[in-house]
Amino acid sequence: MANVDVVIPVHGALASLRRCVDSVFAARCRTPFEVVIVDDGNADAELAQYLADLQRRHRVARVTQPARQGYAAAVNRALSLHRDRDVVVLQSDAEVANDWLDRLVRHAAAPDVGLVGCFTDNVGAATYPLQGRSNPLPAGHTAATLDALFARANAGCSAKLPALSGPCLYLRRECLNVVGAFDANPLGSDYGVEIDFCLRAGSAGFRHLLAGDVFVAHEGGMSFGATEADALAQRANAALAKLYPAYVAQQEDLANRAPGRPFARRVDLLRLAESQRRPLVFVSHPWGGGIRRYMNDLVELTEAHCNVLFLEPAVGDTVKLSWPREDESFALYFSLPAELSVLAETLRTIGVERLHFHHVHLHPRAILELPALLGVAYDYTLHDYHPICPQYHLVTEDGHYCGEPDAKGCAACLARRPAQWDLDIGAWRGAFGRLLRGASRVIAPSQDVATRMQRYFPDLAVEVWPHPEALPLPTPRITRVGILGNLSPEKGLQVVAACAGDARARGLPLSFRVLGSTTEPIPQAPDTPLTIYGQYVDSELQQLIAAEKPDVLLFAAQVPETYAYTLSVALQSGLPIVASALGALPERLAGVPHSTTVPWNAPPAVWNDALLAATDPTPRVSDRAPPRARVIV
Amino acid sequence: MEPAAYRKRYLSLLPASPRVRRLDDALPALDERNFYLKEGEVEVVPLSLPQLYAAGVECGHTAARVELKHQIATVSAQLDHFRAVQERAKGDREHLAGELLATQRAFLSSQIEISDMQGSAGRMQMHATHLESSLQSARDRIHALENSSIWRMTAPLRNARLRFKVAHARFRAWQSGLRRLPQLSAMAVSVLKNEGPGALVQRVRAKVNPDERFKPTSLTHYRVEATIAPLAFTSAPMPRVSIVIPVYGKPLLTYTCLKSLHAHTAHDEVEIIVVDDASPEPASASLAMVSGVRIERNTQNRGFIASCNRGAELARGQTIVFLNNDTIVTSGWLEALLRVFAEFPDAGMVGARLFYPDGRLQEAGGIVWRDGSAWNWGRDGDPERPDCNYVRPVDYCSGACIAMPAELFHELGGFDTRYTPAYYEDVDLAFAVRAAGHRVYYQPAATVIHFEGQTSGTDEASGAKRHQVANREVFAAKWAETLAGHRANGVDAEFERDRWAKQRVLVIDACMLTPDHDAGSVRMLAILEILISLRCKVTFVADNLEYRQPYVAQLQQRGVEVLFHPYARSIADVLAKRGAQFDMVMMSRHYIAVKHLDAVRAFAPNALIVFDTVDLHFLRTERQAELEGSALARSAASTKRDEELSLIRRSDVTLVVSPFEKSLLAELVPDARVLVLSTIHEVLAPGLPFAEREGLVFIGGFQHPPNADAVLWYAQEILPYVRVALPGVKTYIVGSKVPTHIRELAAEDFIVTGYVPDVTQYFTGCRVSIAPLRYGAGVKGKINLAMSYGLPVVATTPSIEGMYLVPEQDVLVADEAKAFADAIVRLYHDEALWERLAAGGRENIRTHFSRDVARSAITRLIAFTRGAEQRVA
Known part of the structure; x- marks a missing residue:
């Protein structure tokens, strides 16, 4: 006997529905379940035919609304079909995989759980790779492979959320019995009914869990028309703000500290660790300018072979490891030197093969120990004179070339403008000398930089590589x-x-x-x-x-x-x-x-x-x- | 450098092949702070407007210019806002200054008043002294006067003055009431017009009588008696009921129980058998002061089950009650238990409502789950809760107090000894009762206090627990097949509580049913009873949430769950909490349906929505409007019509009382599902034989104008002929609210009875019933009432409209005075005709108005519910 009803409210879009239903029956779950299709007054003959065929092939309960009554009413109808079962409300344009239901059921077994939600790519409380966005599936991934990664990365993990939404919601019967039905009345439409339900359940003492180990793909954008959706969302949000002022106040905080973020990051880590592309880490300061252009150009040049990660100073003694792609949101923060070993372990997990130093301005000093700790080779590109001069441009306070004075002159300059890490000029050049000599390649974009550098580090081998640049087009006549x-x-x-x-x-x-x-x-x-x-x-x-x-x-x-x-x-x-x-x-x-x-x-x-x-x-x-x-x- | 060349050189130290890597190690142990940047660390210092101006306008930074534009717009809007605030503040300030001035003036004038009053206080003091002395002299004079003779002579006059004073006060109260009249009267007029004076009276009564609300009773603490005092039972020679009490030691407990039995049980009907399970001190000795109780002693300790079975073997009554010795019975307990056997023929066992000594509820029937574990419904809760107070079939009732027919007990072989010494034998017996085709009922009206856990003296606590666990397994194995149909522990307890029910029906009516007052309640009560008999669990709630007794208890005793205030806070509250459970929601009367239909739709998505019209309201208002001929009334009627037809359209099924209404709706709302559910009459036992009967009877209330007309017509035009042909035969006019002009017609052979609480004797003793109605419409209660008793009727054509009656077969029909009288005379003498009409009338009731007809209509109604549809599918 089934323990769980998988409720699929249907409205239009047969192709999506077919994929959704196929994925449910293809998934290998131990939990006995029954599919309940709620036909919300769809007059479409083709759809009717499909549903009839479906019922011939599988054990599927079908509930037909005499006229279209909307999502909340459709779900309510289905909720009361088998009053002793838990329910998964699955959008008809969702796609599940693997043992998805078993994993949800495990989360639901904890005490006081009301709803369990999961990750998705489009529209929901937790989206991946970018939170709160409509994402395409990451290249090379299907719903099933991505779900498998979530299952591996976050097995059994969940996070508490005040409200859940998304293409796949697991509702516990105990919660339904206490809280009652979905109620579209206060919100003016079906938009946000699950939020309202969650909040009511929350005040009845239930907690809602985001399952870190389940990913359900979702086409999204078909429930409401785009402009209509905006209007409905506004109305619903206004109503929610009135009903649950505390929840709305929480929203910004939740956006800044999304409870599902650690789960997404662990999946990122797995993807990076197992990617065919070789991972490189660029160490740099967080500013723009020529360095940034050079790094971006390198990222683009090596894109086919490498995943380039940036390691930049964030705030204080914290550095930020990130994947500088618009379609990714991987970012981890490490406080140095305390977490240098965690950073190294993370980079080892990813399988980083090389580092590339561009600049260490604003970095904590411990960054210099990273290559040794990690035991990988690294390059150093000279973008300015930082290894020999903490002011890095060889510049005086009033903006002139300082003329590279002797050690005494440098000491006087540093007395007025102390160097990063509070080093004297000798210690500074000593530290950078070691860093440069340890590099497998020191790259200079021009001979002048190389020559100036070698004046201080005579034994240093510097390769002069002008920056990669296609010849500019001829100047047009205007x-x-x-x-x-x-x-x-x-x-x-x-x-x-x-x-x-x-x-x-x-x-x-x-x-x-x-x-x-x-x-x-x-x-x-x-x-x-x-x-x-x-x-x-x-x-x-x-x-x-x-x-x-x-x-x-x-x-x-x-x-x-x-x-x-x-x-x-x-x-x-x-x-x-x-x-x-x-x-x-x-x-x-x-x-x-x-x-x-x-x-x-x-x-x-x-x-x-x-x-x-x-x-x-x-x-x-x-x-x-x-x-x-x-x-x- | 050329980009491709740069790439080649740059990548030369990396392997060219794509990486193949599978991560088997655990992911690094990352911490909260690795995922989130610490709050407050990112400090963004916004640029000031001058800085933005410098960067954007003077230095040419586009982004700064954009930001500047944005900020200037914000600042400009803020500026406007501040100006408006300033403006308002200016206004406020002027206003406050004005108020301050006014207050200062008021203060000054109060000061002046105070000094004035201080002056007058002195004057008043003098005045009071003066009045006191005048009062004393007046008293002296009265004293003198009262002793004079004139005073005594004028006493009646003074009494009249007192009466006038009372009348005047009443008039004043009435007058103040009158001031509220405009709002109330509009409502009252509409009730009066639309529902009749009865409804108005009922409404007013419901409004003014606060007793119709539930009041919680304070909890009583029960205690074990401290000492044993003499107690004498008179032993019954032919006991109807045998009360079996197994005991082991604890004589004070047993005595306490016996004392309560003594107080609350009819001695001449019961025998009390105390089975002493070889107590260390024999019960006969410890209870020596108690007489009239049979005490049997086991020679050795054989356990609770054996003791019960032994007691049952000795029982002489046809009903056995097993009562633990750690109980206290309360008033009416036994009658309540026995009543269930009388009212519900399928009852094979009945259990009581058990309380803890501190007044908390211990059990209101039991639920047994799939794994054999059991729940006491309502445990530790409020004993007055609606869900704990209606008679219902249950899985079992605790053996602390159960009643069952002796015959059935023996047939089932008594308590199963495999559970020896104790635990689960009561559940097992209940299951055996159910397996034998009977039901186990819970009777909330039998309240028994149970000092739980004080009985099994021979067991150590751990031992008891061990038996409980072991016996549960024995029980679960024995009844595995039955238990497979039960839910797992804790799942859907509300459904398991009423396991017997196939459907759940919520009925919403305007007021509590009062079947001894109005026909509508009689019909609704019959509907509820039929629903229950068709295995529907019925929940009834009056729109006004009243708790009117004894009617609530009557419904509960018939098996209806009755909701009332404060357990139900509103109908909407009930629907929101429990709407999804119901398979059917029936709303009676249009003003109830119109109020709740939307909420029912929203909260009871599975329910068949039934609108019971009681009568089609718009028909009556339309006819009234036609009579009044007012355009306003007509338009009001048309609104009513739209409203009612819309209700019918929006309901799943509509109930009407007559085929005429059904055919009318078939035209107006062709798509609506309409069922006829008429008034319901029983075919009753025939009264006296023809020869022993005498007299004629008319029945009907005089607030209904056609009745007054009929009696007047009969008395003036028909009676003279009857007197000639049937001299000395009396005509009885039975009905309330008799107008004077009819009362004055009374004669020796024309008896006007007025209101009669029980009209049976007129139908069982009179020979002919008359219905000389000259106009009117609808189903005639008077004719159906007569026919249900098998009393033939002489009627006019309008009286039998829509009644399915065939003249000469079921009824005699005459429309002229002479012909009417002739028909009476003919029927009065012709026994064969009389017998034929009596049989025909009965048959008509049976065919069209009987409970069976209603039952088949309700069966059809149930078939429309979704649950029923699914089962058929």
Whole structure:
């Protein structure tokens, strides 16, 4: 006789349901169970046929709601079918594997347990690899292989949570008997009913466990439409906030210290330990700059062969070991020197074969002992002069090259600006000398660094490898468009903005430069190829034009100009001019070489084409025969 | 360096092949602090606005500019908020300043008043002194006056004044009540209009009478008597009941038990057999002061079971009660136990409600689990809990006090000696009773105090435990087949408690059932009884949660679980806690259904939702509206109609009382499942034979206008003919609330009885029943009542509408006065016709209004429940 009902409320999506049901029957569980399909008023004939076939093949109880009554009602109906059994509520787009149910049952055997939940990839109290995100399954994994990892990594482990949600929830009958049914009424929809249930159960003295050793895959996103889901979630959260203020207050804390995190980390460890890629550890400071670029480039270059982990200072004496991938959240913290051996053991578990030092700024001193403790070879790339100078850039307080004084000079400098780890210059260079000499390769990106370093460590072998870099593309030729004066809507502000947008959209070699200011905000670089010089003094406009060297000047006036002083300056510059055929502009440009007039209300593409035509193929300042004025109609 | 070349060089020290590695070692022992960065360590110092401005605007950092923009928006919003707060504060300040001023003024004027009052206090002191002296002189004068003769003569007048004063006070109270009238009267009028005056009276009574609420009784502590005093039982020559008490030592306990028996048992019906299991001091000696009790002594100690069996062998009564000597019985205990055998023919054993000496509940029936372990239901709990106080079949009852027919006991071979010395013999016997096709009942009305664990004197505590464990195994093996159907220990105890029930039904009605007051309660009570007989566990709750006695106890004695305040806090509370258990929820009357239907749907997902209309309410309101001809009443009626039809649509099954209503609903709500469940009448024993009967009878309350019309018509137009043809034959007019103009018609042969508590004699003694109704509708109680007694009826056509009656076969029909009188005369003389109509009427009751008809309707109703559907599938 079955002890557990596996309740699958069905709504649409036959393919998912089929996979879900197949996975339930394929799983090898000792716990006797019965599948209960709740057909929540689905009129679909194909689905009905499938359910009928299913009932022929397997022992499946089927409950049919006369009309669609929603998730809570469907679950309630199923909950009361066999009143002596525990229940697993499984979403119809979930996929289970291995002996999943047996593991859940073991957790449920503990006293006072209300619900048991598990890990999933999408939508739930505990998601993997990233918590609180919709994750794809990690490359090379299926629901079954990942579940097996969870089972190995966290056998029998669980964590207490105030509320559970997710594609697979195990509900104990004892809890159901005390707490009653799912209740969608206070929340306004089925959204969050399980949370409400958990919290009610919690106040009745039950605790809820997240099983660390079970992973159930979940397609997700099919229960509600996306926009509808937002609205429902908001409503439900508002209701929950009202009903359980303490729970909501807990949320942020839970997000920061997700109780399931250790389980996810142990699975990460297993994955890293058994990955075909060889693990490398980069030791570095946590800042950006050239070092970060170099490390990122190396990560990308070695991606096919290596899993690169970063070891960076976190806070105080803590270092952070992490997997710098957007789709992973592996991160462990070690307080050094106390936990140096734990760090080493962790790296040994992962099977780290090499270390690579980039920088030890802000690291605890014990980091220097890691290679010896771990017994692996390591590289050291010289990104600056840190091994010889604690100020690492050979720089004085006021930002000059210090000229590499003698030991006395260095001691005076360190007296004012003490070195990391409080070492004197001798001890510093001694320590770094040992580190460098122990490296299997010391890499310098330029001969100069190598030479400077060898001045202090004469016996040190330094390999000079310029950083990996593909040759940059040839510099493109860009037409610089100048707009003179205070740019207002009347003067064509929207036209200029639209032209910049069009240039961006079509990838035109145009760059707009407002020589002046604008009367209202306008999209700028890096969003569009437009920058603003800012306000200028009238008398200096000609110098400004000379300095900025625009290729063409644009007058996109949207009202009939009566004269336009700035046009006089433009004419004076002899640069090509593109202007609206409106008001005084065409009149004043009549017969002016390199000038083009465009209908004032022309679309931006026409303006841009005119700008490009005005400068190309004509060189900047022509000494050929002046071309005639052009009029675009 | 070219990236590909760099990669090659960089990776040259690593093996080129993919790694193959399986981790067999344990993962490192990581700690909480390895997973979470310590809190408060990451300190983010936000940049100030000027810093952001410098970085974003002056130095050109895009991110700083974005942050600046964001912060400025926030600051700007905060600024607006502060301005608004400032504005409000300004307003508040002005307001408070105003209040302060007003308070200061009030304070000043109070000071002035105080000084005024201080002045007047002195004046009043003088005034009081003056009044005191006037009072004394007035007293003196009264004294003189009372002794005069005029005073005595005017006494009646003064009494009248007193009466006036009382009347005046009552009027004042009435007047103050009148002020609340507008709210109450609207409700009252609607009740009056829609449910009739009876309902109004009932509602008002329910409102004003606080006694209808449950009041917990204070716990009594029971003690063992300190000394043995003389106690004499009169021995019954022909005892109905034999009470067997096995004892081993402990004479004070036995005496305490016997003393309670002496106080609470009818001596002439019982014999008491004390079986002394070879106590060190013989019971006959220790209980020498007790007489009239048979004391039998075992020659050697044979254990509890053998003693019980020996006592049973000696028993002469047809019922044996096994009673432990560490018990105290209470008032009515034996009657309650015996009543179960009378009321429930399938009862093979009945047990009592056991208390601890401190008044806590010890057992309200027992549950035996699959592994043979047993629970005492309600142990240590509140003995008044609803779930512990209805008669119900149980797995077993503790042997401390059980009653069973002697014949059955002997047939089953008594207590099984394989359990010797004790433990599980009572459970085993209960199972044997059940296996033999009987039921074991728990009777909450028999309360027995049990000093548990003080009986088995020969066993050491450890020894007792050992027997208990060993006997459980023996028991579990013996009854393995039966126990396979039981649940595991602790699972779904509420279901195991009522193992006998196939269905669980919740019935919600407006008030507690009062079958001696109204026909609706009679019908509902019959429905509940039929449900129970069909193995439904019935839970009844009145919408007002009242605990009206003796009605609650009556229902509980019939096997109905009755919920009431404070154990049920509201109907919604009941549904939320227990809704999922029910296979059927029946709501009686539309105003109850409309109140609870949504909650029932939500909380009782498995239940068949049954709406018992009692009568279709909208029909009556529509007819009333037509009579009144008011547009408002019509629109109200149409709202009622929509409401009621919507209830019918939303219910799974609707119950109506007549086929007419059913056919009406078939038109209005064609999809609804409608069952007819009419009024329920028993076919009763026939009264006197034809020849010995005399007189005519009319029955009907006069608050129902058609009845008054009928009696008037009979008296004025029919009776004259009857008097001529049947001189001296009396007509009895039976019914309450007789109007004066009818009472005045009374004559020697026209007897107006008024309200009669028991109307049986009129139906068993009169020869003809008359129903001269000229209008009206629905099922006629008066005709069914007469026919259920086998009394033929002369009726008009409107009286027999919808009653399935065939003229000349079941009833005589006449619509003219002369013809009506002729029919009476004919029936009065024609015995063959009389016998035919009597049989026809009975048959009609049996076919359409009997309990069997109702039972088959309810059987159909149960078949609609989901549980039943699943079983069929």
